[in-house]
Amino acid sequence: MKSGWKSLAGLSMLFAVLYTFCLYENASGITMPLFAFGFVLLCRKSLVVFGKSVKKSSIYYEAPILGIGIVTFLTADSRIIVMNHLFFLLAAISYLLHLYKEDEKWEIPHFVLQLFELVFGSIGKVFAPFSDFNKILQDKDEMKEKKI
Secondary structure (H helix, E strand, C coil): CCCCHHHHHHHHHHHHHHHHHHHCCCCCCCCHHHHHHHHHHHHHHHHHHCCCCCCHHHHHHHHHHHHHHHHHHHCCCHHHHHHHHHHHHHHHHHHHHHHHCCCCCCCHHHHHHHHHHHHHHHHCCCCHHHHHHHHHHHHHHHHHHHHC
16 A cells, blocks of 8 residues: 555545535536546546556446446436436446456356445445544554653
């Protein structure tokens, strides 16, 4: 990791601001393509934090994400908008799996298993920010004690 939890916290805050600015009470507005573009940029920036590089085949995941952002803005049918958001979520999860896992030799059943593992595995980490924050406070206290 390049600079630890501060970089990840900053990226998380940027994502929260991007999501709030673009999609809060405006799920299909003109800012949806901006959100899609910002999402791709933040995913690429997260790779830098983890010391990874972008795979050449990532464009095959990024293009549909950007396309969904544009198509969602261009439609007014609420059913299509909901479907587009579901496709965006599926494309985003697939993109993240592609960025962080070695998926070149995966077959469809393994890919679907990894999708479910990512979604349902994250439910078990809901309280992780609290334990991480507690660890940060403990580390800070230990640093103060060492200086004294």
